[in-house]
Amino acid sequence: MELVKSQLQHQRLPKLQIAKRAIAIILGALFMATGLEIFLVPNSVIDGGITGISIMLSHLSGLPLGLFIFLLNLPFFFLGRKQIGKTFAISTLFGIIVLSFFTSLFHPIPAFTDDILLATIFGGMVLGIGVGLVIRFGGALDGTEILAILINKNVPFSVGEIIMFFNVFILGAAGFVFSWDRAMYSILAYVIAYKTIDVVVQGLDESKSAWIISDKHREIGDVIMARLGRGVTYLQGEGAYTGDDKKVVFCVITRLEEAKLKTIVEEIDPSAFLAVADIAEVRGGRFKKKDIH
Structure with a gap:
């Protein structure tokens, strides 16, 4: 059946x-x-x-x-x-x-x-x-x-x-x-x-990808999930100049959430590297399901 x-x-x-x-x-x-x-x-x-x-x-x-x-x-x-x-x-x-x-x-x-x-x-x-x-x-x-x-x-x-x-x-x-x-x-x-x-x-909620490199990656990721309701992915990176291992926080947000994300990163680690780029389309996952606090 x-x-x-x-x-x-x-x-x-x-x-x-x-x-x-x-x-x-x-x-x-x-x-x-x-x-x-x-x-x-x-x-x-x-x-x-x-x-x-x-x-x-x-x-x-x-x-x-x-x-x-x-x-x-x-x-x-x-x-x-x-x-x-x-x-x-x-x-x-x-x-x-x-x-x-x-x-x-x-x-x-x-x-x-x-x-x-x-x-x-x-x-x-x-x-x-x-x-x-x-x-x-x-x-x-x-x-x-x-x-x-x-x-x-x-x-x-x-x-x-x-x-x-x-x-x-x-x-x-x-x-x-x-x-x-x-x-x-x-x-x-x-x-x-x-x-x-x-x-x-x-749409007004045009999607953007955010890449954050910080020694406080875990704390930044937790706050993004709690305050923006967005899932994050931790990627393994390596600094080309220093050879040091780096953790990269990757997440997808909307255009209206970009300012909130910058505030979160600035509050936790002002020296963190943050890059934001436009995304043409997002499919799958739980991107549309969010709980903004």
């Missing part, structure tokens, strides 16, 4: 993951469409990537924005579906279809504000939340990312650098299509969206 239950749970898990991903992509597309059609587009402010090109073409031709978003992104999906993986490709195609639908649905709705600065700030934030949500659950809403992944295989630049290169020209083109002040507002909206994406993808 237990074996049957385990097999059923294993079968349900992929379906649950698919459902969660689909809901996240729908919500992300909804947020992005809101940022575009309710804030940015009515005030002639554009986003970067294929979406930015679609906004300008829609303005020049008078055709719906959703139509251009779908048609311009479609070739990149077929071009990169083998290289980017089946799951990511399907998630991206689904997101683009939903985004195209929502932008067409929201187009008749009047802008929330005519204040260009407010529209830029809130449009960038809402758009960033949408894009970040989709990225966090393994999809994308713009073909520029797929193109950058393909180009990245043949050039010595990161995906982020390639996307930034494209967006410099796309956002600059807004100056010719609309006006130069609108181009500058577009850059501002892009920066706000970019930073918002970081917060959504990584």
Whole structure:
């Protein structure tokens, strides 16, 4: 019976993951469409990537924005579906279809504000939340990312650098299509969206690794576990210059706990060596289970 239950749970898990991903992509597309059609587009402010090109073409031709978003992104999906993986490709195609639908649905709705600065700030934030949500659950809403992944295989630049290169020209083109002040507002909206994406993808509790070398390693480790509720690992090290044996305290904390950790180390051993670095992802263990005192 237990074996049957385990097999059923294993079968349900992929379906649950698919459902969660689909809901996240729908919500992300909804947020992005809101940022575009309710804030940015009515005030002639554009986003970067294929979406930015679609906004300008829609303005020049008078055709719906959703139509251009779908048609311009479609070739990149077929071009990169083998290289980017089946799951990511399907998630991206689904997101683009939903985004195209929502932008067409929201187009008749009047802008929330005519204040260009407010529209830029809130449009960038809402758009960033949408894009970040989709990225966090393994999809994308713009073909520029797929193109950058393909180009990245043949050039010595990161995906982020390639996307930034494209967006410099796309956002600059807004100056010719609309006006130069609108181009500058577009850059501002892009920066706000970019930073918002970081917060959504990584979270306010972004993980960090901490390495502490101290003769009072045991005491520091005990206090970290007691006051931060974080597990620690003691590693064996050797000083390259002196040849002395050293104990290294390793732990994973959140960004909000970094100041507390520094205070703990300073109180116990002001001469201790402390190094803190960002971590892209943490899985397993009991990292999420904490008891802060």
